[in-house]
Amino acid sequence: MEEKKIRPQDKWNAAHGLVSVSYKLTKSIADDFSEACNKAGVSKKSQLEKMMLEFIRQQSEQNN
Numbered sequence: 001m002e003e004k005k006i007r008p009q010d011k012w013n014a015a016h017g018l019v020s021v022s023y024k025l026t027k028s029i030a031d032d033f034s035e036a037c038n039k040a041g042v043s044k045k046s047q048l049e050k051m052m053l054e055f056i057r058q059q060s061e062q063n064n
Helices: 008-015 027-040 044-062
Strands: none
Touching: 027 044
């Protein structure tokens, strides 16, 4: 049986704790979000991360 090769990129991602996440959204929401991020001059990744962290913080405060 042949051993599965690990790509250097996958090694780097694992070492830095990065994972790929996929969500299904309606096309209109995805397009509107992309357009809003472009207008604001921010990346979709950074904006999603910001919103997720804020939501986590809010939930943590509510549950304490």
